[in-house]
Amino acid sequence: MKPSLSSLYQSVELCQDIPPLLIGERCNSNGSKRFRELLLADDFDGCLKVALEQESAGAHVLDLCSAYAGRDESRDLTTLVRMFAKSVKLPLMIDSTTPECIEQCLRLYPGRCIVNSINLEDGGVNIRRICRMVKRHGAAVVALTINESGMAMTTDDKVATAKAIYDIAVGEFGLRPSDILFDPLTFTVGAGDESLRDAAVQTLDAIRRIKSELPGVMTVLGVSNISFGLSRQSRRVLNSVFLHQAVEAGLDAAIVDTAKVLPLARISEDDRRVCLDLLYDRSDAGAEQGPLMRFIDHFSTAATDGDDDAESADHGVPQEQLATKVLDGDKDGLEDVLSILLQRHPPLAIINQILVPAMRHVGELFGRGELLLPFVLQSAEVMKAAVDFLEPLMEKADADSSTKILLATVQGDVHDIGKNLVEIILSNNGYTVYNLGIKVPAEVIVEKACELRVDMVGLSGLLVKSAIVMKESMVQYRDAGLGVPILLGGAALTRKFVAEECVPDYDHPVVYCADAFAGLKAVREHEEGVLQSTAYEAAAAVRRMKPGAKNAEVLRTNPVPETPFLGARHVVDIDPAKLFPLVNRQALFRGRWGYRRAKMSAEEYADLIRNTVQPIYDGLVKRAVDERLVQPKVAYGYFPCYSQGDTVVIEHDGREFEFRFPRQTEPPHLCIADYFRTRDEGGDIAGFFVATIGRAIGEETHRLYDTDQYHDYLMLHGFSVEVTDALAEYWHEVMREELGIAADKPEGLTGYVTQEYQGSRYGFGYPACPDLDAHVPVFRLLEPDLIGVTLTENMEMVPEQSTSAIVAHHPQAKYFAV
Amino acid sequence: MRHICANCGYIYDPEEGDPLNDIPPGTEFDDLPEEWVCPLCYAEKEMFDPLD
Numbered sequence: 001m002k003p004s005l006s007s008l009y010q011s012v013e014l015c016q017d018i019p020p021l022l023i024g025e026r027c028n029s030n031g032s033k034r035f036r037e038l039l040l041a042d043d044f045d046g047c048l049k050v051a052l053e054q055e056s057a058g059a060h061v062l063d064l065c066s067a068y069a070g071r072d073e074s075r076d077l078t079t080l081v082r083m084f085a086k087s088v089k090l091p092l093m094i095d096s097t098t099p100e101c102i103e104q105c106l107r108l109y110p111g112r113c114i115v116n117s118i119n120l121e122d123g124g125v126n127i128r129r130i131c132r133m134v135k136r137h138g139a140a141v142v143a144l145t146i147n148e149s150g151m152a153m154t155t156d157d158k159v160a161t162a163k164a165i166y167d168i169a170v171g172e173f174g175l176r177p178s179d180i181l182f183d184p185l186t187f188t189v190g191a192g193d194e195s196l197r198d199a200a201v202q203t204l205d206a207i208r209r210i211k212s213e214l215p216g217v218m219t220v221l222g223v224s225n226i227s228f229g230l231s232r233q234s235r236r237v238l239n240s241v242f243l244h245q246a247v248e249a250g251l252d253a254a255i256v257d258t259a260k261v262l263p264l265a266r267i268s269e270d271d272r273r274v275c276l277d278l279l280y281d282r283s284d285a286g287a288e289q290g291p292l293m294r295f296i297d298h299f300s301t302a303a304t305d306g307d308d309d310a311e312s313a314d315h316g317v318p319q320e321q322l323a324t325k326v327l328d329g330d331k332d333g334l335e336d337v338l339s340i341l342l343q344r345h346p347p348l349a350i351i352n353q354i355l356v357p358a359m360r361h362v363g364e365l366f367g368r369g370e371l372l373l374p375f376v377l378q379s380a381e382v383m384k385a386a387v388d389f390l391e392p393l394m395e396k397a398d399a400d401s402s403t404k405i406l407l408a409t410v411q412g413d414v415h416d417i418g419k420n421l422v423e424i425i426l427s428n429n430g431y432t433v434y435n436l437g438i439k440v441p442a443e444v445i446v447e448k449a450c451e452l453r454v455d456m457v458g459l460s461g462l463l464v465k466s467a468i469v470m471k472e473s474m475v476q477y478r479d480a481g482l483g484v485p486i487l488l489g490g491a492a493l494t495r496k497f498v499a500e501e502c503v504p505d506y507d508h509p510v511v512y513c514a515d516a517f518a519g520l521k522a523v524r525e526h527e528e529g530v531l532q533s534t535a536y537e538a539a540a541a542v543r544r545m546k547p548g549a550k551n552a553e554v555l556r557t558n559p560v561p562e563t564p565f566l567g568a569r570h571v572v573d574i575d576p577a578k579l580f581p582l583v584n585r586q587a588l589f590r591g592r593w594g595y596r597r598a599k600m601s602a603e604e605y606a607d608l609i610r611n612t613v614q615p616i617y618d619g620l621v622k623r624a625v626d627e628r629l630v631q632p633k634v635a636y637g638y639f640p641c642y643s644q645g646d647t648v649v650i651e652h653d654g655r656e657f658e659f660r661f662p663r664q665t666e667p668p669h670l671c672i673a674d675y676f677r678t679r680d681e682g683g684d685i686a687g688f689f690v691a692t693i694g695r696a697i698g699e700e701t702h703r704l705y706d707t708d709q710y711h712d713y714l715m716l717h718g719f720s721v722e723v724t725d726a727l728a729e730y731w732h733e734v735m736r737e738e739l740g741i742a743a744d745k746p747e748g749l750t751g752y753v754t755q756e757y758q759g760s761r762y763g764f765g766y767p768a769c770p771d772l773d774a775h776v777p778v779f780r781l782l783e784p785d786l787i788g789v790t791l792t793e794n795m796e797m798v799p800e801q802s803t804s805a806i807v808a809h810h811p812q813a814k815y816f817a818v
Numbered sequence: 819m820r821h822i823c824a825n826c827g828y829i830y831d832p833e834e835g836d837p838l839n840d841i842p843p844g845t846e847f848d849d850l851p852e853e854w855v856c857p858l859c860y861a862e863k864e865m866f867d868p869l870d
Binding site: 543544545586587590591596597749817 | 822824825826827828836839852856857858860862865867
């Protein structure tokens, strides 16, 4: 008589002619949102429907679990067992951790079922209780290879635990070997967790050895555990390939979603190869990436993630629930889900096997334009909250094992939004990040890097000067023996600059990272051992156009306006309400905040703006006014001057202040100095301003960052920058009016963007005058310290929400780049 | 189809082309060369969003 199970209606052999025995997993209150919701609504008929669907889909046996905190498991389970026994032809697997419930079900089940499960977690008490009742009722039983130290990870451990269970079940209680289905457990290879690279092999070898060293026993596996953290569509393929490998190794039964199992014949050669490489941790000779990245890339270029499968949306094992919360940026009920998971999983496993892959998935969706940056940050907030909850429960040693990255904004530079985004993304992908803040000298970076024993250093900076600082510090880092790869990021950098100016002077990889996700990729490549310095192919590179009129004769005879005064004045009572109409919302929403159109239709995007983004903006305007976060102040003035070649010479207080401006090397060879008359032509006047919206908003922004409110941090920071710009726009208009050249009024905001007015302002540090050393004379002329603005050692203004400019009135003056 | 620069708000209108970069009227955004940049702020093509 072959080992079999039975229901009221039929018997089912444990060893199927075409293995494996398929055990349907959907009637599980922990595993299926749909089933859980039916149960909570007391819709037992609905629960039965889920059972019958699986029967139609080809399951041989059905797993049944109805445990839910607050409900009477005994009543639910026995009700369902009675109903299923009558109406479902398939034998059942009673899935419960409560011995009393198991006993009740065994008593009323009219056939031979499987009990799920026994293990050695508590050293042997529970297993004996259950074996006793399994023997008495003649049932079969699933045995998990969990011992007192936890889940067995290696083949040796799995086999040893199985043998210990065998000795009790068979040796003490007289069960037959074929009454036991050993589940050697499997862990995900989809998390990028280094310690799990061979998880599949450990499981497959355990199946082989258990079948050979414990003759007559059965084996079972929860197949989908192999692919946690990967996209829904790729999981389906990997699960199916893994199942096939497991069956070849001797697996008898598998707990699956029967509707989702793919026969090997329906899986393409390419898909199969990528799956096998991942399962067996095989590197492709010549490929740059490891098997996991290749797997992810392969399936991400395939059909989209938008599996419009109603069922898949409700797949809710606690693991999936947690991953979904990260994906949705949803903190509701987070601690409940974590608590459930902690019953079975150590905190580090939850982080490495569920949270980190979920964040990685978020990053992939961002890379494909399917998730916008603000939503990425909301996901990161969930991640952070989860890790904060788990951290106190972790061993210190666990925390030390992740890759460590040191971040700093370089000497003289106060900008940190980009660097802080890198910290958010890296730390919420499981890495340890040390953020040294702004204006950090190279010596401090070396000192801290050694002290903290970091694996990588990331440098950031906005200014052109900062790029030079980075380049010059490469030799310093080499000579100091820093010894780790350096990542470089910041608006002033280019791939070319990094490749040609920075890479050669350092003895480890130097890598240009355009944004936080490029940084993340670099860290991963470093872990896989494939990180390389940035290279620049001059021939292949695209030579950007240089916009602008190609020939321009600058008129020398335009009139010089009369100024209302000469010298500097300070204005401190500017009404913030005057600024908001001038805020460039397009640049704010799309550029700063990252609400790009991406793959949305015009209508979808309009809805997003109307329902989500504009309200955020309106809320910030209100906050800014109510909490006095915007306190606009200006130091400005008009000064007699004359141009001399590339220099504008300001005359003030009996002294001369020189401003040397760069000249374009290509036609039309423009230079700011050209817009001012020479001494021979009669001299001219120049306007200057330094404007700020004050310190309060920057302080509040940093408070948001320090309290991990990433989304609001990004919003407020972007808002503060654009309001500062609006102030510059506003004050430039005031100056035009004072000079009497404001006849041309710009039409709408676009008019301001395209400079439909007379003259132009040129911000120091911007393309027409990149050298911030010009701030020295500006600060002498205007005394902006009286409005609370100071300079760093690299002439950058503090607070960040400040801006400066020289104002030219010449009708032909417009923005240009040198 | 008009496109807007996410960095500065400049709008590229195919009906106008972009004289500052010698782009004739009637040139669709997708047909702009890879080297094309925003005439106002020099942002690259990938910083542009379709507007309509």
